[in-house]
Amino acid sequence: MARDLTKEKVVATAAELANKLGDIQQLKLKDLAARLKIKVPSLYNHVKGLDGLVHALRVHALRILEEELRNVMAGKTGRDALMSAADSYRAFAHQNPGIYPLIIQAKGIDAETEKVSRDILTLFLLILGSFGLEGDEALHTVRGLRSLLHGFVSLELAGGFALGLELTDSFERLLSTFIDGIEP
Amino acid sequence: MARDLTKEKVVATAAELANKLGDIQQLKLKDLAARLKIKVPSLYNHVKGLDGLVHALRVHALRILEEELRNVMAGKTGRDALMSAADSYRAFAHQNPGIYPLIIQAKGIDAETEKVSRDILTLFLLILGSFGLEGDEALHTVRGLRSLLHGFVSLELAGGFALGLELTDSFERLLSTFIDGIEP
DNA sequence: TTGACAAACTAATTAGATTAGTTTATAAAT
């Protein structure tokens, strides 16, 4: 039977489906299998069940985010770099509403997930370094930055903000306030 | 059979169980029924299935948070009020890790949920008012505040922060930075 | 004492994930 289906295609299709649904809980193996034109048990040749799929989707999401952040940051420093990274983070969440929430669930972690997470952290620390932040100071600050980014986009995705006010304005003000607070 | 079991007891027990498990996904009707010493279908006399239970838990969570915020804010203004509210928000999340995440999922809302959500928003706006913030300015700021609170506690609960640095220190620095940014 | 009703029960159904065991297409080795 050896078809040209790979684990990568399975994961990419699952990501597409999850993002279209907007919620990973609604992604069913039945639908994924149908989309791939195979039967459900055949999925197990590629991923270790639903748990394995979710793990793979998490790594997939982290990799995309890492790459986008790295690209957009290239050659920038300070406020410019931070603003670009923040916009890119938010855009990633908008484009991947289904799998976005996976990137923070880092509880039972495998080595691969940890590595990509650490790479992303390093990118943020690089930006903060260009503000002159080092050591514990930088670590506290990166926690703050991640909090505000994750908090804003997840509230936004969940429809948690009332209407009537530009979301992008709110986001840029929040970042401005934060940057003003960390600038020397 | 008319026992002394009420919807309130069902919901309170479900909240307990969810918080002990630390994740609402792991709350099974089987376990809830067992804890209440009834069979699973009997739960349907009190809540409309799992969906109804989750709705009730969301309102339950929002009510607890609203009351705790209101209590802790009583008689305080400015920095003092904001710090107390923030600590109380974070403490609520720590004490209710299972049901905490429900409070931001405000997508398909009923009137009751909306009301309590709005009450909480009003409390935050009250605090910001004591900083002299009004109108759109206040609304943008409250979005920022909610973002940073939700982002921090959800990352913290998900184990998303690396070890080795006091979480409470990070939280207080973040709040300080934010408050410095909104003070006149 | 009876009748209505709320709240319990058992039994059956549905949805979804998973496991067991079988078949088949490809590709390498004879």
Add this chain to the structure above:
DNA sequence: ATTTATAAACTAATCTAATTAGTTTGTCAA
């Protein structure tokens, strides 16, 4: 060209969880 090994498909069966249907029972009010 034939055989053989293997990966990847399949069908069938099982398990868990939620839900629905239909029945029984305890309490309270007439």
